[in-house]
Amino acid sequence: xxxxxxxxxxxxxxxxxxxxxxxxxxxxxxxxxxxxxxxxxxxxxxxxxxxxxxxxxxxxxxxxxxxxxxxxxxxxxxxxxxxxxxxxxxxxxxxxxxxxxxxxxxxxxxxxxxxxxxxxxxxxxxxxxxxxxxxxxxxxxxxxxxxxxxxxxxxxxxxxxxxxxxxxxxx
Amino acid sequence: xxxxxxxxxxxxxxxxxxxxxxxxxxxxxxxxxxxxxxxxxxxxxxxxxxxxxxxxxxxxxxxxxxxxxxxxxxxxxxxxxxxxxxxxxxxxxxxxxxxxxxxxxxxxxxxxxxxxxxxxxxxxxxxxxxxxxxxxxxxxxxxxxxxxxxxxxxxxxxxxxxxxxxxxxxxxxxxxxxxxxxxxxxxxxxxxxxxxxxxxxxxxxxxxxxxxxxxxxxxxxxxxxxxxxxxxxxxxxxxxxxxxxxxxxxxxxxxxxxxxxxxxxxxxxxxxxxxxxxxxxxxxxxxxxxxxxxxxxxxxxxxxxxxxxxxxxxxxxxxxxxxxxxxxxxxxxxxxxxxxxxxxxxxxxxxxxxxxxxxxxxxxxxxxxxxxxxxxxxxxxxxxxxxxxxxxxxxxxx
Ligand SMILES: Cc1cc2nc3c(=O)[nH]c(=O)nc-3n(C[C@H](O)[C@H](O)[C@H](O)COP(=O)(O)O)c2cc1C
Ligand code: SF4
Ligand code: FES
Numbered sequence: 001x002x003x004x005x006x007x008x009x010x011x012x013x014x015x016x017x018x019x020x021x022x023x024x025x026x027x028x029x030x031x032x033x034x035x036x037x038x039x040x041x042x043x044x045x046x047x048x049x050x051x052x053x054x055x056x057x058x059x060x061x062x063x064x065x066x067x068x069x070x071x072x073x074x075x076x077x078x079x080x081x082x083x084x085x086x087x088x089x090x091x092x093x094x095x096x097x098x099x100x101x102x103x104x105x106x107x108x109x110x111x112x113x114x115x116x117x118x119x120x121x122x123x124x125x126x127x128x129x130x131x132x133x134x135x136x137x138x139x140x141x142x143x144x145x146x147x148x149x150x151x152x153x154x155x156x157x158x159x160x161x162x163x164x165x166x167x168x169x170x171x
Numbered sequence: 172x173x174x175x176x177x178x179x180x181x182x183x184x185x186x187x188x189x190x191x192x193x194x195x196x197x198x199x200x201x202x203x204x205x206x207x208x209x210x211x212x213x214x215x216x217x218x219x220x221x222x223x224x225x226x227x228x229x230x231x232x233x234x235x236x237x238x239x240x241x242x243x244x245x246x247x248x249x250x251x252x253x254x255x256x257x258x259x260x261x262x263x264x265x266x267x268x269x270x271x272x273x274x275x276x277x278x279x280x281x282x283x284x285x286x287x288x289x290x291x292x293x294x295x296x297x298x299x300x301x302x303x304x305x306x307x308x309x310x311x312x313x314x315x316x317x318x319x320x321x322x323x324x325x326x327x328x329x330x331x332x333x334x335x336x337x338x339x340x341x342x343x344x345x346x347x348x349x350x351x352x353x354x355x356x357x358x359x360x361x362x363x364x365x366x367x368x369x370x371x372x373x374x375x376x377x378x379x380x381x382x383x384x385x386x387x388x389x390x391x392x393x394x395x396x397x398x399x400x401x402x403x404x405x406x407x408x409x410x411x412x413x414x415x416x417x418x419x420x421x422x423x424x425x426x427x428x429x430x431x432x433x434x435x436x437x438x439x440x441x442x443x444x445x446x447x448x449x450x451x452x453x454x455x456x457x458x459x460x461x462x463x464x465x466x467x468x469x470x471x472x473x474x475x476x477x478x479x480x481x482x483x484x485x486x487x488x489x490x491x492x493x494x495x496x497x498x499x500x501x502x503x504x505x506x507x508x509x510x511x512x513x514x515x516x517x518x519x520x521x522x523x524x525x526x527x528x529x530x531x532x533x534x535x536x537x538x539x540x541x542x543x544x545x546x547x548x549x550x551x552x553x554x555x556x557x558x559x560x561x562x563x564x565x566x567x568x569x
Contacts, residue, residue: 027347066349067330085250086485087408126253128408138291
């Protein structure tokens with residue numbers, strides 16, 4: 001990490017922590033911010049957060065490792081989370097899973113080489129009456145069909161100028 | 172935002188009301204009268220555990236402290252539950268007013284909504300409604316002109332952990348810790364967030380309390396049964412013609428529900444989500460009520476063609492993923508049950524071992540630290556009880 005980047009990260013963490021009087025109850029919002037902006041929580045971010053809340057870095061690590069939406073490894077710009085819980089399973093989540101893998105050219109748990117998409121499973125998204133459901137970062141998609149998977153992916157590629165997905169490289 | 176298309180059968184909770192008029196009216200009443208009305212209504216918590224709301228509020232009101240908290244549990248993570256999603260998007264002001272009244276009744280100035288991370292897409296909407304209420308003096312200082320009454324509401328996000336719906340894990344999470352359930356007692360009403368008296372209620376509970384204070388406990392008790400008063404929202408999914416959120420009086424039979432939603436050919440219904448239990452055909456006359464089949468409102472319907480062992484597997488995988496791992500019965504038990512399901516899939520499970528697993532289930536129910544581990548074996552036990560023949564006579568490994 002560049003010195004200037006680390007300074008930036010440090011400033012952000014300490015400014016947010018100050019809003020919570022450096023009380024530990026501010027730790028989750030800080031980590032959520034870092035995860036959102038930097039796509040993971042780096043060792044440096046853990047050290048700074050620990051400093052800002054007067055706790056040991058291992059405490060921060062303990063928290064990060066507990067929550068499935070926080071990660072110590074960089075994720076793609078867009079995290080696609082497909083619901084694998086029962087109601088979505090019954091409405092055909094397996095077919096959507098296969099199409100996602102085919103269209104992105106990766107398997108679950110992986111990130112595309114261009115760093116754009118990470119593919120994961122998640123549990124019930126609270127959309128059980130209109131499954132299969134998936135999340136792309138903060139956005140929810142319901143009644144997903146195999147045909148619409150490509151459209152969803154394309155919409156992010158277009159909106160955010162993602163270069164190419166893995167699949168297209170083979171074309 | 173509008174999620175109303177999925178909500179049906181208006182009764183109490185989904186009726187149109189003038190939220191602000193009710194709030195202003197209630198804030199003119201004495202605290203004791205509010206507590207008494209809620210207690211008299213016999214309202215029980217809508218998040219699943221079914222503790223008396225009036226009692227919870229009264230205990231928090233009695234606790235002496237310079238600070239108290241009102242927490243709305245919007246972590247809705249039980250598989251098959253989505254009624255809070257509808258309430259949070261379309262009945263937001265009713266929720267905020269319900270929390271405000273709770274704050275007034277127990278003497279709390281701070282309210283926190285703990286919103287599951289998966290629902291972050293609705294946070295801007297909730298913030299908008301909160302801002303609007305501050306502008307209209309329905310939040311903040313001297314609410315509705317009531318001198319000295321202060322109540323503030325903030326929203327905090329979860330980060331993808333089902334166990335954080337358990338109230339003490341939720342509090343740990345708010346305090347910046349791993350979401351591991353605490354030992355109880357002490358209960359949150361005496362020692363909760365930051366060690367202060369804290370009321371944790373489900374989204375629907377706050378809204379239902381608002382309706383009770385509008386129309387009175389006697390009116391509320393006309394709905395439901397003697398022990399399970401009022402109506403409740405049900406989240407219905409699976410093999411049925413009309414999935415969605417429904418409001419029914421408590422005490423309705425499973426069969427009546429199935430008729431309403433177009434699922435007459437159902438072979439089984441999972442009531443209460445992954446931590447609930449599987450109800451088969453011969454129990455369809457049972458009622459959905461605290462004294463019979465108790466539930467937070469998740470109803471998942473299985474049609475005649477469903478493979479019930481696959482259903483059991485899906486539930487156990489859920490728990491294997493979501494157990495916090497803090498205590499052995501839950502951590503080990505869930506893994507053992509999942510292995511048992513694999514053996515059953517391969518048709519390699521002896522009756523002796525199956526019975527051992529059922530014994531393990533009972534141990535988990537009794538010795539696990541929190542509700543997750545205590546209820547994780549329910550689905551396994553009830554599916555095996557109801558569908559033992561189907562499961563043992565599977566003709567090929569799938
Ligand atoms: C594993 C687990 C998950 C829970 N998830 C929720 C939840 O998402 N929402 C909720 O209101 N209650 C949930 N509960 C119940 C809460 O611990 C608590 O009883 C409830 O929020 C109290 O509110 P109520 O009395 O209004 O129902 C959960 C309990 C357990 C054991
Ligand atoms: S029962 Fe399970 S979820 Fe609850 S404390 Fe024990 S390990 Fe954690
Ligand atoms: S089971 Fe997929 S959203 Fe609930």
